[in-house]
Amino acid sequence: MARFPLTRVIRYTALAGLCAAVLFGSASSAVAQKCPGPAGFNNWLQGFKQQAIAEGISPQTVNSALAGVTYDPNVIAKDRAQGVFAQDFLTFSSRMANNNRLASGKARLKKYAPVFQRIEQQYGVPGPVLVAYWGLETDFGAFMGNLDSIRSLATLSYDCRRPEEFQAQLMDALRVLDRGDLRRQQMRGPQHGEVGQFQFQPSTYYNFAVDYDGDGRRDLVSSVPDSLASAANYIASKGWQPGQPWLEEVIVPKNLPWDQADVTIQRPRLFWSKYGVKYRNGKPVPADSTPASLLLPMGRDGPAFLAYPNFINVYLDWNNSLVYSTTAGYLATRLAGAPTMRTGNPEPFTAAESKQLQQLLVRRGYDVGKIDGVIGAASRSAIREMQLKYGLPADGYPSHALLRKLQAGG
Structure with a gap:
C-alpha cells in the first residue's frame, strides 16, 4: 500500500513485520557513518515544531504531540539491521494463509456482514479482499505494534537516510492528531510509524481514513467499521474494478x-x-x-x-x-469460497542458490538489484532471457538446469 516500501519488522516480530519486510534491505555501514548522532536532535525538533505550526497545525497539537520526544537509537538500529525476507510463495502462503486465519476471517465476514455489504455498495470492494489484508497486516487488529509512532517518525525524520519521506509522514501524523481522529497515546505501531488495523502510513491515514461508525472521528485503531471502510476507500482510489476478479x-x-x-x-x-x-x-x-x-x-x-x-x-x-x-x-x-490451491511439484531452490544465480547473472551483465536471494522483477527478467538463450522453458523461475548452464559459462 502507500507506505515506505516494505518497512516493518518480523512479528512484532512475527506477523505484521513478516508481511512488510519481504524485500526491504539494510543500509551500508558507510551511509550509517555519515548520519548525525543524537546530539543535534533537540535543535532539529524545535525547528520542525516551528515548521509544523507554519503549515497550519495548531500550536497546541504540535506542542503536546512532540513534548518530551527523544531520539530513539533502537529505531535507527532496527532500520539499519533490517534484512531481507526471502521465503518462497508456497512457504510464505502456507504460514500466513493458514486454516486458523481462514476460519477467523470467515467468522469476521459473518460478524460484520452488514458493514461489508454497505462498504461494497459504496466502494465496490468485496469483504474477502478486506478481511485478507486485515488478517495479514495485524491478525485482525491483534498485533498493531507498540512503539511510539511519533517518536519513531521524529527519529527517522532526523536521520539522514530518507528524511524527506519521514518528515512528510510525521507532519501528516500531526494532522491526524490535530483533526481529532486519534489520541496521542493511540499513535503506536512498528518502527516506521504505521498505524492502525491496516497499518496505514500517516499520510495514507490522513488522506483516506473515513468515519464509518458515525462518532465524528476516523479511528483506525479501535473502530472496526472505520478501519474496514478506510481500507476500502484506499483500495478504490487505486482503481479497483467492482465485480471483477483479482x-x-x-x-x-x-x-x-x-x-x-x-x-x-x-x-x-x-x-x-x-x-x-x-x-x-x-x-x-x-x-x-x-x-x-x-x-x-x-x-x-x-x-x-x-x-x-x-x-x-x-x-x-x-x-x-x-x-x-x-x-x-x-x-x-x-x-470468497475458492478451494485450497494445487501446489504442484515445483523444483526446490534455496536462497543460497538464488544468490549464486544472481551473482552469475550479474557477471553476464544483468542488473538484478541487490544480490539477496529474493527473485524480484529484475531477476525474473534476466532469468527469462537466459532461459530463452539456453532453450529452457522461459518461465522466469530459477532452476538447477539454468544454474548449471551459467556455472559452465556456456
Missing part, C-alpha cells in the same frame, strides 16, 4: 509460451484459452478480451493463477512484493 487459480498445460507468463505481461483471456489454460474445476478459460496475466509464483511446475487488473493495479501497489501480494490475493479467494 486472482483465479488455473491449470496450465505442459506446453505454453512460457516467456509470456509474467505478471508484467497482460494478454486477453482468448490467448490463454487458445493454449488450453483451464480453471481449477476443469472449465476452459473464456475466449474473450478480458486482460489477464499468467502468474506462476513457483514456476511452471507450481501453482498457477490468472492475475487481473485488480491484482496488478491494486495488490502490487499495496505491497510490491509478489510473494506477499499473491498470498493476500490467494487468501481473499479462499475467503
Whole structure:
C-alpha cells in the first residue's frame, strides 16, 4: 500500500513485520557513518515544531504531540539491521494463509456482514479482499505494534537516510492528531510509524481514513467499521474494478509460451484459452478480451493463477512484493469460497542458490538489484532471457538446469 516500501519488522516480530519486510534491505555501514548522532536532535525538533505550526497545525497539537520526544537509537538500529525476507510463495502462503486465519476471517465476514455489504455498495470492494489484508497486516487488529509512532517518525525524520519521506509522514501524523481522529497515546505501531488495523502510513491515514461508525472521528485503531471502510476507500482510489476478479487459480498445460507468463505481461483471456489454460474445476478459460496475466509464483511446475487488473493495479501497489501480494490475493479467494490451491511439484531452490544465480547473472551483465536471494522483477527478467538463450522453458523461475548452464559459462 502507500507506505515506505516494505518497512516493518518480523512479528512484532512475527506477523505484521513478516508481511512488510519481504524485500526491504539494510543500509551500508558507510551511509550509517555519515548520519548525525543524537546530539543535534533537540535543535532539529524545535525547528520542525516551528515548521509544523507554519503549515497550519495548531500550536497546541504540535506542542503536546512532540513534548518530551527523544531520539530513539533502537529505531535507527532496527532500520539499519533490517534484512531481507526471502521465503518462497508456497512457504510464505502456507504460514500466513493458514486454516486458523481462514476460519477467523470467515467468522469476521459473518460478524460484520452488514458493514461489508454497505462498504461494497459504496466502494465496490468485496469483504474477502478486506478481511485478507486485515488478517495479514495485524491478525485482525491483534498485533498493531507498540512503539511510539511519533517518536519513531521524529527519529527517522532526523536521520539522514530518507528524511524527506519521514518528515512528510510525521507532519501528516500531526494532522491526524490535530483533526481529532486519534489520541496521542493511540499513535503506536512498528518502527516506521504505521498505524492502525491496516497499518496505514500517516499520510495514507490522513488522506483516506473515513468515519464509518458515525462518532465524528476516523479511528483506525479501535473502530472496526472505520478501519474496514478506510481500507476500502484506499483500495478504490487505486482503481479497483467492482465485480471483477483479482486472482483465479488455473491449470496450465505442459506446453505454453512460457516467456509470456509474467505478471508484467497482460494478454486477453482468448490467448490463454487458445493454449488450453483451464480453471481449477476443469472449465476452459473464456475466449474473450478480458486482460489477464499468467502468474506462476513457483514456476511452471507450481501453482498457477490468472492475475487481473485488480491484482496488478491494486495488490502490487499495496505491497510490491509478489510473494506477499499473491498470498493476500490467494487468501481473499479462499475467503470468497475458492478451494485450497494445487501446489504442484515445483523444483526446490534455496536462497543460497538464488544468490549464486544472481551473482552469475550479474557477471553476464544483468542488473538484478541487490544480490539477496529474493527473485524480484529484475531477476525474473534476466532469468527469462537466459532461459530463452539456453532453450529452457522461459518461465522466469530459477532452476538447477539454468544454474548449471551459467556455472559452465556456456
